[in-house]
Amino acid sequence: MGALVECVANFSEGRQQTVIDSIVGTIDSANGVIVLGAESDPDHNRAVVTFVGPPDRVSDAAYAGIQRAGELIDLERHRGQHPRIGAADVIPFVPLREVGMAETVALARKLGKRVGETLNLPVFLYEQAALQEGNRNLADIRRGGYERLKGRIAVGEPPIPDFGPGRLSSAGGCVIGARNLLIAFNVFLDSPDVAIARAIARAIRQSSGGLPHVKALGLFVKGRAQVSMNLTNYKMTSMRCVVAAIRIEARRLGVKMAASEIIGLLPQDALSEVDVAYLQIENFDQSRVLEHQLANLT
Amino acid sequence: MGALVECVANFSEGRQQTVIDSIVGTIDSANGVIVLGAESDPDHNRAVVTFVGPPDRVSDAAYAGIQRAGELIDLERHRGQHPRIGAADVIPFVPLREVGMAETVALARKLGKRVGETLNLPVFLYEQAALQEGNRNLADIRRGGYERLKGRIAVGEPPIPDFGPGRLSSAGGCVIGARNLLIAFNVFLDSPDVAIARAIARAIRQSSGGLPHVKALGLFVKGRAQVSMNLTNYKMTSMRCVVAAIRIEARRLGVKMAASEIIGLLPQDALSEVDVAYLQIENFDQSRVLEHQLANLT
Numbered sequence: 239m240g241a242l243v244e245c246v247a248n249f250s251e252g253r254q255q256t257v258i259d260s261i262v263g264t265i266d267s268a269n270g271v272i273v274l275g276a277e278s279d280p281d282h283n284r285a286v287v288t289f290v291g292p293p294d295r296v297s298d299a300a301y302a303g304i305q306r307a308g309e310l311i312d313l314e315r316h317r318g319q320h321p322r323i324g325a326a327d328v329i330p331f332v333p334l335r336e337v338g339m340a341e342t343v344a345l346a347r348k349l350g351k352r353v354g355e356t357l358n359l360p361v362f363l364y365e366q367a368a369l370q371e372g373n374r375n376l377a378d379i380r381r382g383g384y385e386r387l388k389g390r391i392a393v394g395e396p397p398i399p400d401f402g403p404g405r406l407s408s409a410g411g412c413v414i415g416a417r418n419l420l421i422a423f424n425v426f427l428d429s430p431d432v433a434i435a436r437a438i439a440r441a442i443r444q445s446s447g448g449l450p451h452v453k454a455l456g457l458f459v460k461g462r463a464q465v466s467m468n469l470t471n472y473k474m475t476s477m478r479c480v481v482a483a484i485r486i487e488a489r490r491l492g493v494k495m496a497a498s499e500i501i502g503l504l505p506q507d508a509l510s511e512v513d514v515a516y517l518q519i520e521n522f523d524q525s526r527v528l529e530h531q532l533a534n535l536t
Numbered sequence: 537m538g539a540l541v542e543c544v545a546n547f548s549e550g551r552q553q554t555v556i557d558s559i560v561g562t563i564d565s566a567n568g569v570i571v572l573g574a575e576s577d578p579d580h581n582r583a584v585v586t587f588v589g590p591p592d593r594v595s596d597a598a599y600a601g602i603q604r605a606g607e608l609i610d611l612e613r614h615r616g617q618h619p620r621i622g623a624a625d626v627i628p629f630v631p632l633r634e635v636g637m638a639e640t641v642a643l644a645r646k647l648g649k650r651v652g653e654t655l656n657l658p659v660f661l662y663e664q665a666a667l668q669e670g671n672r673n674l675a676d677i678r679r680g681g682y683e684r685l686k687g688r689i690a691v692g693e694p695p696i697p698d699f700g701p702g703r704l705s706s707a708g709g710c711v712i713g714a715r716n717l718l719i720a721f722n723v724f725l726d727s728p729d730v731a732i733a734r735a736i737a738r739a740i741r742q743s744s745g746g747l748p749h750v751k752a753l754g755l756f757v758k759g760r761a762q763v764s765m766n767l768t769n770y771k772m773t774s775m776r777c778v779v780a781a782i783r784i785e786a787r788r789l790g791v792k793m794a795a796s797e798i799i800g801l802l803p804q805d806a807l808s809e810v811d812v813a814y815l816q817i818e819n820f821d822q823s824r825v826l827e828h829q830l831a832n833l834t
Contacts, residue, residue, distance in 0.1 A: 441784055447783075447784075447787050448780075448784050449780045449784070450814075474776070475776070475777075476777065478772070478777065479773075479776065479777035479781075482746075482747045482748065482777055482781065483780065483781050485745075485746075486740065486745075486746050486781060486785075489745050516748075
């Protein structure tokens, strides 16, 4: 037992397996952390590595991963469906056990300072760890991606980094923060028309007046239109509710939901057995369940 | 303690308080039952009386209420927003405690036979108590109301009564059945345009491809457009989810949700304190909670 923090690190490489393996290997070989999962997607051109451990150990492992990603990934040549500003694009810490949000925020800010000062990357603190209101929302920092940020940072226009230089190398910027557990959940349509996925995303996401606690984007992934989501409070707006709303929108637009997938882990109480079928989750098994993974650790 | 059945009787009178009082009084004075609530709505022109008791006592009280309603309500002169075929329009029994669905079905069928033979009303057995598949769904029996039924029953066209005569008196027909607990839940829009309420109902109800376990109609009530719903499995499709979907549809159609109301009772676990605000329920207090009412009985 003891304090346990989760890090769900997002890196901008989902195609070259050797690069992905090198970053995951770097994290996995750090002292005192356990990698619970690593997934990559060639269309997103992105990898997500989930690891847990005592707060300081998780921070050190994240630092090593950020450094490695910066050495291996060149944003000048990066193309992909998913918005991104850097090689180590987003590094959120999540308090899991015997640790509070305040400590997790402190952990994120300390890592941000270290990355900014010693790796010389512009660091943006987001969500609960934000020091500037304009940087609280990831979508605001990441809008227009690396390309837009490069132009803006050069002339001192927002988003303004909290640490590090006011210019970008080809490793881009790094968003670091603390947040509560969320569910990353993607729904595929039976259509390649990304305009439909975007229309559905616009209808259901909170920011345009849709479902509370839902962030959504329309993307083109594996030859299909995808509604890519974060559910930031799955108790208030459940996966079932999101899927029901998407089905209604899809029908209106003449398409069907084809399948769904979970990225990373999800808490046990987010899902019943009945739900797995209703939600058409393609990639579900017990290893997706956070509690199942934690039970194997301790 | 002991076996407890609930009856949620729907009568086609929501305007003349003396008529409503007479029917409620008849039920209330029957032996061994307790009336938990009685509500009427002048726009629906309809009253709902919720009572509980041991199965046979509840059946006797329902019989007395059906008889009284048939004496006092004339369907030839009845006008209202809500679909209906009879004075005692729908009489569903719900197993609450120490009684199974099979027993509740038997109770409904026995009452149906008695009402058909001794009160001389055409009786349609529905939901779990249905003897004909075509009568299982209330909306199919009730489509076109008393007026359509009158023409059809005269020539032997469906819906075919399970008991009683093949003709209608001015008391109309009576739908009797057994079902699981449902939540009757209405959402008001900030518009009098009933076409919008109908469009929203069509978008969200299961029968037209919307939310699972949701039945919905668009009506005009108290000067406002209303989406009138039954949630037949509130654990699978929650009140929150329904409201979230209605808000999305409403926004698309340029209106807002103004408020909501519960008809009858609802189970404690259908609603959290946070929900009452999110759902904008105008008429919520603890007396709406079934468990609260049952705790006061025993």
